[in-house]
Amino acid sequence: xxxxxxxxxxxxxxxxxxxxxxxxxxxxxxxxxxxxxxxxxxxxxxxxxxxxxxxxxxxxxxxxxxxxxxxxxxxxxxxxxxxxxxxxxxxxxxxxxxxxxxxxxxxxxxxxxxxxxxxxxxxxxxxxxxxxxxxxxxxxxxxxxxxxxxxxxxxxxxxxxxxxxxxxxxxxxxxxxxxxxxxxxxxxxxxxxxxxxxxxxxxxxxxxxxxxxxxxxxxxxxxxxxxxxxxxxxxx
Amino acid sequence: xxxxxxxxxxxxxxxxxxxxxxxxxxxxxxxxxxxxxxxxxxxxxxxxxxxxxxxxxxxxxxxxxxxxxxxxxxxxxxxxxxxxxxxxxxxxxxxxxxxxxxxxxxxxxxxxxxxxxxxxxxxxxxxxxxxxxxxxxxxxxxxxxxxxxxxxxxxxxxxxxxxxxxxxxxxxxxxxxxxxxxxxxxxxx
Numbered sequence: 001x002x003x004x005x006x007x008x009x010x011x012x013x014x015x016x017x018x019x020x021x022x023x024x025x026x027x028x029x030x031x032x033x034x035x036x037x038x039x040x041x042x043x044x045x046x047x048x049x050x051x052x053x054x055x056x057x058x059x060x061x062x063x064x065x066x067x068x069x070x071x072x073x074x075x076x077x078x079x080x081x082x083x084x085x086x087x088x089x090x091x092x093x094x095x096x097x098x099x100x101x102x103x104x105x106x107x108x109x110x111x112x113x114x115x116x117x118x119x120x121x122x123x124x125x126x127x128x129x130x131x132x133x134x135x136x137x138x139x140x141x142x143x144x145x146x147x148x149x150x151x152x153x154x155x156x157x158x159x160x161x162x163x164x165x166x167x168x169x170x171x172x173x174x175x176x177x178x179x180x181x182x183x184x185x186x187x188x189x190x191x192x193x194x195x196x197x198x199x200x201x202x203x204x205x206x207x208x209x210x211x212x213x214x215x216x217x218x219x220x221x222x223x224x225x226x227x228x229x230x231x232x233x234x235x236x
Numbered sequence: 237x238x239x240x241x242x243x244x245x246x247x248x249x250x251x252x253x254x255x256x257x258x259x260x261x262x263x264x265x266x267x268x269x270x271x272x273x274x275x276x277x278x279x280x281x282x283x284x285x286x287x288x289x290x291x292x293x294x295x296x297x298x299x300x301x302x303x304x305x306x307x308x309x310x311x312x313x314x315x316x317x318x319x320x321x322x323x324x325x326x327x328x329x330x331x332x333x334x335x336x337x338x339x340x341x342x343x344x345x346x347x348x349x350x351x352x353x354x355x356x357x358x359x360x361x362x363x364x365x366x367x368x369x370x371x372x373x374x375x376x377x378x379x380x381x382x383x384x385x386x387x388x389x390x391x392x393x394x395x396x397x398x399x400x401x402x403x404x405x406x407x408x409x410x411x412x413x414x415x416x417x418x419x420x421x422x423x424x425x
Contacts, residue, residue, distance in 0.1 A: 018297075028298045030306040035297050049306075057306045068302040072312060120313060139266075145313040145323050160303075167309040178316030184323065187312025189304070196319070 003042070005050040009058060013042040018056055030057025063159045065090045065190035067126035072146070074155070074188030075134070077117045085113060087121070090157065090190045093131045097121065101135035103143040111136075117148045118155055118194050120186040149186055153196035154203050160191045162214045173213055176225040177206060181232065205232055 002016045003009045018027055018040040029035065032044035033056055042048070046060030065073075067089070075095060079086035086094040101124070102111040113119075125133040136146040166173050167187055174185065183197040183206055193210060197203045205228050213221055259268040303309060311330065315323040 026296055026298050028300050028306075030300050031303055034299070035295070040297070051306060055300075055306055057300075057303070066301075071302055071304065141265075145311070145326050150320075163312070164303055164307060164309060167312050168307055169310060174314060174316075178314070182317030182319045184315040184319040185312070187314070189302075189309075189312070 003048055005048055005056075007048050008046070009042045009048045010045045011041075011043050015040045015042060015048065015056065021054060025054055028055040030055060032058025032060055061159065061161055063191065064092075065160065067091045067095070067123050067132040068189070069123055069126040071126075071189040072120065072122050073134070073190040074149075074186050074192040074194050075119050075121065075190070076155070077113055077115055077119060080113075080115060087119060087134055089132070089134070089188070090192060091132060095123070095132040095134045097134040097136070101137055102147060103137050103141065111147075113148055118153070118186075119148055120146050120188065120194070122146060145186075149194050150184075150196055153184075153194055154207060155192060155194045156207055156211075157192050158211055159214065160189070162210060163187055163189060163191055163193070165213055166210060170218060171213070171221065172218055173209065173221050173225060176222060177209060177228070180229045181206065201235060202232060 001013050003013045004017055009015075015033060016039075018029070018033075019038060021027055027040075029040060030049075032042060032046060033040055034043050035041075040056075042058055044058045044060040044062075046058040048056070049059050050056050067073075073089045073095075075087035075089035077085050077097075078088045078094065083099050085097045085099075087097050089095045097119070099105060099110050100107065102113075105111045119134070119136065121134040121136045122138075123132055124135040136143065138144045138146070165171055177183070181197060181202050183195065183202065185196075185206075186194040188194075193207075195203055195206055195210075197206055209224060209228055212224065216224065254264070254267065254271060258264055259271060300306065313323055314327055315321075318324060
């Protein structure tokens with residue numbers, strides 16, 4: 001079936017609109033779309049979205065993470081063997097992380113990483129048929145927020161939609177809560193979120209707030225944030 | 237022709253190839269990565285060149301498997317109220333960067349918008365300006381000539397003559413131009 005922007009689409013639908021675009025700039029096909037000879041077809045179910053200029057994607061519900069190169073993820077170290085750590089990032093395979101891809105690490109100067117540590121890292125290699133590879137340094141060899149997060153804190157898994165929602169620039173959740181509740185957070189594109197606040201109560205409140213945002217609008221999020229902040233003040 | 241091509245080949249070959257030993261040095265890490273990537277790309281191109289059809293090459297589509305650029309997502313490492321100063325500083329830097337970028341874009345857009353409005357205005361102004369300037373030049377010629385033609389100045393200034401001015405300007409100018417032309421060929425005294 002032929003579909004247009006804003007429609008609910010299923011795999012196999014033809015996005016006719018894109019092939020009709022005649023422009024100098026290239027069309028960007030985001031997640032959920034692929035090219036098939038002359039047509040662009042949908043390969044995920046969801047809502048067909050567009051952003052100017054010429055960026056199209058399918059807004060789908062998903063819990064399983066498919067690694068994409070360059071995305072930042074949160075993972076747990078599950079194995080150490082030889083020169084590499086194995087990190088669980090929730091993908092179909094464990095990701096590997098070399099000893100040397102930490103800031104200032106050399107073969108002699110190994111980073112202090114233990115089993116069970118939570119890492120915030122970037123995907124260096126993510127191809128469909130191979131195991132993903134992580135790194136904890138940016139292109140300048142700096143740490144820039146990556147690496148092992150603090151020992152305490154709370155790690156939970158949510159759907160990838162929640163992550164996309166709270167990281168979108170329009171979402172007020174983290175900003176509003178951050179004004180009242182000091183906390184630190186590492187949100188991975190793989191749907192794992194690590195969170196640390198002053199007390200257990202605050203941590204639970206934040207985690208529940210994040211999980212509750214999935215199906216509510218931004219206005220409702222604001223109202224919810226106010227309620228949470230009030231409740232926490234009463235408790236203290 | 238062949239010689240020329242040979243020379244070009246030689247040049248392109250020597251242009252970027254750094255020796256293996258230099259690339260092994262520690263500070264050359266990034267250049268090494270770049271060189272390796274180039275080599276890999278080259279090899280890949282050679283390997284698959286017979287399988288790539290023209291249709292595959294000239295694609296108008298770019299595949300982007302990540303949601304981040306599509307939805308403009310921010311980096312998910314955040315800290316509030318000084319909980320983790322390092323992360324917070326990074327966050328602030330990112331925000332500043334984005335703000336400055338937005339400001340630059342906004343200024344550019346404004347400039348564009350402003351220009352759109354003032355295009356007509358500018359055209360109109362230039363239209364009148366060219367008139368003004370040409371008049372000025374005409375005046376300039378007139379002024380120059382006043383030295384040689386004092387009777388004209390009197391004519392301009394004298395209220396008695398003003399009513400005839402507009403009628404006479406053209407004829408004056410013609411005669412003046414002729415005079416200027418003629419004066420070009422005059423020998424200096």
